[in-house]
Amino acid sequence: MNEAEERLRRWRLVLGPEAADGVGVTPEGRDRRIDESLEALYGGGEGRRGGLGASAPNVARWLGDIREYFPAPVVQVMQRDAIERLDLTRLLLEPELLDAVEPDVRLVGTLLSLAKVLPEKARESARAVVRKVVADLEARLADRTRAAVRGALDRAARASRPRPSDIDWDRTIRANLRHYLPERRTVVPERLVGHGRKSRAVEREVILCLDQSGSMASSVVYAGLFGAVLASLPTLKTSVVAFDTAVVDLTERLHDPVDVLFGTRLGGGTDINRALAYCQGLVSRPERTVLVLVSDLFEGGDRGQMLARAAALVRSGVQVIALLALSDDGAPAHDHATAEALAALEIPAFACTPDAFPELLAAALQRLPLPVP
Incomplete structure (x- = not known):
């Protein structure tokens, strides 16, 4: 596929089915599934809503599709749009959906707001989603x-008159370099810098x-x-x-x-x-x-x-x-x-x-x- 054809392909996926005549491209194979995933969420004409359907299996299938076809940051944006545009909050109560979503901080916030109404079968799935996000944040x-x-805390606790065993010699020497005596080849430490007491x-x-x-x-x-x-x-x-x-x-x-x-x-x-x-x-x-x-x-x-x-x-x-x-x-x-x-x-x-x-x-x-x- 040459550069011009690739550009038309991308515009067709961005603009949706209503642009088919103007672009002259019909998605096939993988592109057709991508097009269906986008159309289900973003729809087309004025006042039109997406078509994920009001059932958990349909939404779970859609979530699986977008995770296959788009990178994780895009998946997270589409999930947020689906929650806001298509009122999917109540469908997140279904554990099969929680197993299919791409975890992120915003989704965790949504799940926490639902925590009191989550049915028992969905709670463990919700905790697993939250735990994964927390683990990623901890690593970061x-x-x-x-x-x-x-x-x-160490700098705040550092003493100005430390005991001999608490002197930080590296910092003390650097703090007193202006008191270096060339003839004696030594530094006169007018100010001692101590380690914070180990406590x-x-x-x-x-x-x-x-x-x-x-x-x-x-x-x-x-x-x-x-x-x-x-x-x-x-x-x-x-x-x-x-x-x-x-x-x-x-x-x-x-x-x-x-x-x-x-x-x-x-x-x-x-x-x-x-x-x-x-x-x-x-x-x-x-x-x-x-x-x-x-x-x-x-x-x-x-x-x-x-x-x-x-x-x-x-x-x-x-x-x-x-x-x-x-x-x-x-x-x-x-x-x-x-x-x-x-x-x-x-x-x-x-x-x-x-x-x-x-x-x-x-x-x-x-x-x-x-x-x-």
């Missing part, structure tokens, strides 16, 4: 997060406070994973709190990030004030505590009291950060007025990608300027 993020946080005592405390409203689904997935990773560090006390109009403490579930995620209930209202009140009760050492509020800041409770509570946390010494999103989704919809009010209280409010979060938290633990995107 966990080691970097542990390394960044351990490094931050399993808790050095810092982190509280992740997660908004469970429906728009925060991807953020909840990432934050739940980060909470489980941070909980594995013995010198860090980690708490994870999720909220809508009520508050649930998920800290005891942090041994398994899948349990953390299934402990959330996406889609409720929002009472940030109540959530901050609960988090205040968790703070034991304010000057050593970082509180990360993951929320779009659309407060359904008492906004004035919420801002007053946030101000009190800052005055006590807690470092408070408001993440408008912890996801790869780009600029989030959020309450701009509340974000500006928090900024006036010296509480930064911005979105953060999962890949940037380890460095952000490391800076917060050391009380350094935050690497705001």
Whole structure:
């Protein structure tokens, strides 16, 4: 097939059956199956809907087809479009569909929102989908997060007057090179730099406070994973709190990030004030505590009291950060007025990608300027 023919073939698949006369190409063999898969979802004429049918076997067959014909990122986009355009949410309750889907973070958010209504036969399939996504995210993020946080805690704990056994000679020499004496061929160490004392005592405390409203689904997935990773560090006390109009403490579930995620209930209202009140009760050492509020800041409770509570946390010494999103989704919809009010209280409010979060938290633990995107 020459270049011109290939270009016409692609245009025919993009434009669908209604373009057949204009393009002059009739899909055959594999192309015909690709064309049918696209037509079933995206349809053709005005007001026309796709034709997957209202049965799980038809949808399962379609999911299998698109996984065969398209790369995983395209499959994930088509799955999301199918859920939004064709109301496939109720069909995701069928375990054969869950076995056929391409797992991704957005799909996990959909499954978590359905967790309370999943029939027994679908729950294990749903957990398997969530566990696969969590495993992929852990492989991508966990080691970097542990390394960044351990490094931050070590630097924060480094002593200015270390015991002889705690001196970090490499850093001490580099810190005193300007005091090198050529005639004696030695460095005079005016300032000693020490290693952080080797201890399993808790050095810092982190509280992740997660908004469970429906728009925060991807953020909840990432934050739940980060909470489980941070909980594995013995010198860090980690708490994870999720909220809508009520508050649930998920800290005891942090041994398994899948349990953390299934402990959330996406889609409720929002009472940030109540959530901050609960988090205040968790703070034991304010000057050593970082509180990360993951929320779009659309407060359904008492906004004035919420801002007053946030101000009190800052005055006590807690470092408070408001993440408008912890996801790869780009600029989030959020309450701009509340974000500006928090900024006036010296509480930064911005979105953060999962890949940037380890460095952000490391800076917060050391009380350094935050690497705001």
